[in-house]
Amino acid sequence: MESINAKYVSQKISKSRWRPVSHSSLQQADIFATGSWDNEDNKISFWSIGSHGSSGVEDGFEGDPQLLCEHKHDGDVLDLQFLDQDRIVTASSTGAVTIFRHHQNSQTISVSQQWARAHRYPSDNAPCTGVVCSSPEIVTVGEDGRIIVFRADQEGVIRVIDNADSSTIHAVTYLRTTEILTVNSIGQLKLWDLRQQSNSPSQILSLSGDRVPLHCVDRHPNQQHIVATGGQDGMLCVWDVRQGSTPFSLMEAHSAEMWEVHFHPTNPDHLFTCSEDGSLLHWETSSQSDIPSFLQGGRNSSMTSRSAMAPAGGNQSLINAWLSGDSSKGRLETTHMLPSQTLSVNSLDVLGQCLVCGTDGEAIFVNRQVPV
């Protein structure tokens, strides 16, 4: 395993995200944004990993990420997403949702818009825990159990779902353009149809066993009904939201909370997870069939599954794989991507062959040659 170098940045990194690249330009990832937490003065920062195509790059780690610019951030950065090429949205522990604009020419950052106290309790602030956007729409969730929909460049909120959840909503993602998926601290996935006016979810899914809090969720880039979640017990669950209310397969991934799970955006046979236990895992399937093995459900030689119930109805071949207990329909490989003994890896993002992650050891790791 090639050595991966840490860049120490004097701040605990809570989130790291690649700036999106337009598919047409065949550009590689070169700029990423980070947010810090647990500081008296938190910051958001933009970094560059320099140009590609330079020769003699043996192991892909030529040069450290260079700081382009940074800006003060009020409260911990609990989530961060790129709205477009120049703007990011952050979720703050003060309950504020803020849009920052990165001025590429002058390498400065300015606050473009802010909704302070978007998430709140009657007498206190409530941290905003997750944000997802599909420009110009922004959806946020928080410890107050609210779901809020904003539009960039429009003051005020578009829609609020109060008491969407009696527990903390930890993460949100788009399922379709009008449907979102949230995960909460009593182990439930909830589907919300934003076209409906009702304040109830259209579907609730949960594990049949213990109500383990879920911390992260990501949707398969091509198959919109396939969703992966990770939670407090470090288990990776893959769900099919069309059928049944329980996960399709469960895999022991980490020995502590899983903070983020990401399908690779263009190679979805690859999945990445990071955890409080200080590890970052790269999951790769190499099945003959079109369906990756972790979607085939049930037991696999390198997975340990708990009591996941067989889904009712549904695709015949999938159920056969489950019932026959055939473990070799596909192969699942996991690789550790970081040297051991790092503190918690709080965040990761992957784009093309580039992966960036941030840790509580105040280090950023960039890998430019992820084997995908």
Add this chain to the structure above:
Amino acid sequence: MEEVDVEPAVTNIPAASSGTHLGFAWGPGDILVYETLYKASGTGSGDIHEVRKDEDIYSPILRKLFNESHHIFVGLQTIREDLPSKNKKPQFVSISKNYRSVIRACMEELQQVSILLAIELIWNLCEVLFIDAAPAGSLLLHLLDWVRLHKADVDEKAREVLQSESPAEHRDYWDVPGGTQTLTEFDVKWRHWHEEVDRCLQDNSFASNKHLELICKILVGDEDTLLEHKDLLSTWYHFLVTRLLFCHPTVKPTELHYYAQSCLTMFLDSRSVPEPLDSILLAAFEFDIHQVIKDCSIALNNWWFVAHLTDLLDHCKLLQSHNLHFGSNLREFLLLEYASGLFTHHSLWQLAVDYFDHCPEFGRVYLELQIERVPLDTERKALKVLRICEQRQMSEQVRSICKIMAMRALRNNRLGSALSWSIRAKDAAFATLISERFLQDYCARGTFSDLDLIDNLGPAMLLSDRLTFLGKYREFHKLYGEKRFREASKLLLSLMTAKIAPRSFWMTLLTDALPLLEQKEVSHHIVRYAVYGQVLSL
């Protein structure tokens, strides 16, 4: 009680008005100072001043030092104990070099000359003398490297002087011990050469050329000549190494301190006093490790250096384990002090946890006391603190943290969150409290709030009787709503007889039974309801 070695430092508090009587209270890493009314003239300010001794941990550049060295520290602790010591020495040297490279990286970023320069100088010398433990012969080479590294520009000039004449002899000279010849062979050759140069000087064969004569005098290590060129050798230890180079290149480690002491004395004017750095280096040359550590502890205001160096020396088995008065050994004491300092930092407290883990005597106790003081502003942070406690089976702290978070959630009416924290702590009492809240809400409003929670309790229901009752009671309502009266009635009866219903709810249960009595399927239950009602009225 030992006497204090240095005068205590006086710190002025600029914001406090002069002449006021100050009160104070110790904090974990600081002092809180306030103006008292005693002897107050006029109105004093109502301010509290925080006096911090260690500003270093708030420097962004030094934070890199703390984080990177933490990584090295943890790696060092996991070196296997059972390896023979000769295999371990290169590892320890390599770790020492890692620490030093981290210091140097920070030095490069900090523009001004800082304490880091002195720290690296001392550490480097300790590595040469203690960890690498260079024997006679290579010892001098290491010392040369050491001095060169720190006085690079001075060395340039010295090299100019040396290389201007007689290159051939010098080339032979640099064919150094540790190469192909033994120490004795080299010593013999060297003495021979030295005598020859000395004879040339005595013969005045170079009298015609002042420069050449000067060079020869330097080459034989003539003290007066060397001292005349003091400005080229900016420090006494540079003087020392130069003198050793020309007079005693095969110096043994045990002889070092004689030369060190005399060089220090010769180099300093009669007026100037040795600085703390000088005494530390001298103690190192005397191989008095404990004195080095003690002097560094006093001279530096942050425990980073002594803690890490002592830990490394302890792994090299160089510290005699003499126990201190309070039960732990020197290494542990210093690590505890360092880690306690880290714990006062709003962000670096996470690093401290690993240091406490590797203090076998008191580390756990320190951690237990400190971890409860970490402010829990967000759930995310509370989860991290909880994980630390759970991994170390600190069940009391787990309960305490979960209770704090659950209470906070309850106050903000987040019943699901509160329940989630109770489940984590397996806190049956709190789960009961939450269930009571739900039931009170029901009684007040006639409907359940947060159905998404109650309908999906799952096995968590079993955490407390009250919670089980809540879940089952809701189930009863669902059954009734679906017109499954027989099952509803059976469930209601079992709720009554199982004695998990709270007393305050018994009347409600009976009232719920009334509409059921009208249903034909459950008429046979009437008798049992009647019996139950009879029991109640008693």
